[in-house]
Amino acid sequence: xxxxxxxxxxxxxxxxxxxxxxxxxxxxxxxxxxxxxxxxxxxxxxxxxxxxxxxxxxxxxxxxxxxxxxxxxxxxxxxxxxxxxxxxxxxxxxxxxxxxxxxxxxxxxxxxxxxxxxxxxxxxxxxxxxxxxxxxxxxxxxxxxxxxxxxxxxxxxxxxxxxxxxxxxxxxxxxxxxxxxx
Numbered sequence: 001x002x003x004x005x006x007x008x009x010x011x012x013x014x015x016x017x018x019x020x021x022x023x024x025x026x027x028x029x030x031x032x033x034x035x036x037x038x039x040x041x042x043x044x045x046x047x048x049x050x051x052x053x054x055x056x057x058x059x060x061x062x063x064x065x066x067x068x069x070x071x072x073x074x075x076x077x078x079x080x081x082x083x084x085x086x087x088x089x090x091x092x093x094x095x096x097x098x099x100x101x102x103x104x105x106x107x108x109x110x111x112x113x114x115x116x117x118x119x120x121x122x123x124x125x126x127x128x129x130x131x132x133x134x135x136x137x138x139x140x141x142x143x144x145x146x147x148x149x150x151x152x153x154x155x156x157x158x159x160x161x162x163x164x165x166x167x168x169x170x171x172x173x174x175x176x177x178x179x180x181x182x
Contacts, residue, residue: 022111022113022124022126022161023111023113023114024095024096024097024098024111024112024113025096025097025112025113025114025115027096028096028097028112028115029096029117030065030069030071030096031065032117033063033065033112033115033117033121034063034064034065035062035063035142036060036061036062036063036142037060037061037062037063037121037140037141037142038058038059038060038061038140038141038142038143038144039058039059039060039061039075039138039139039140039171040058040139040140040141040144040146040170040171041138041139041146041151041154041168041169041170041171042056042136042137042138042139042168042169042171043136043137043154043158043163043167043168043169044134044135044136044137044163044167045134045135045162045163045167046127046134046135046136047134049134049136049167050167053167053169054169055080056169056171057078057171057172057173057174058144058171058172058173058174059075059076059077059078059171059174059177060075060076060177061073061074061075061076061140062074062075066089068092069092070089070090070091070092070099071089071090071092071099071110072087072088072089072090073086073087073088073089073090074086074087075087075088076177077177078174078177083177088101088103088108089101090108090110093109093110093111097111097112098110098111098112099111105129106127106128106129107127107128107129108125108126108127108128109124109125109126109127109128110123110124110125111123111124111125112124113137113157114153114157115140118142119141119142119150120139120140120141120142120146120150121139121140122137122138122139122140122153122154122157123137123138123140124136124137124161125137125138135161135162135163137154137157137158137161137163139151139154144173146170151170155168
């Protein structure tokens, strides 16, 4: 037991350290990032996400920024019975590409980990609420195409934050709800 305790402490410290070092896109540019994105893949350890991932399809997200530097996201989800619009505002987190959101008692830490602005973005979100925290990575694209190389890049990043292949969903293309967009 005494030999196990130090290794357990070290493991927990490594996990805490890994969670604190999620990178943010260097020299993040809000003007280049704003606009329409399609969510093409997602991976998460959230129990609700895991229970629904096989029923999900791609969705569209419009991203804009306020004069104060806060990020506004408007996502339209194609649900079986309706098109659901979700609007969120994330406060500037002190570093370009890092944002904090609070909704219904849940705190979200959002970071744009990697983007080329023209083709793809990889967005990390950690949600903290009264239950266990959950982590999600999403792969955004400007159009609804995703190369195998881009999917491989995404997989390397989600493994780096402790998420696994069985938590991944590559979202099938959906044209539903596109007419509800502005």
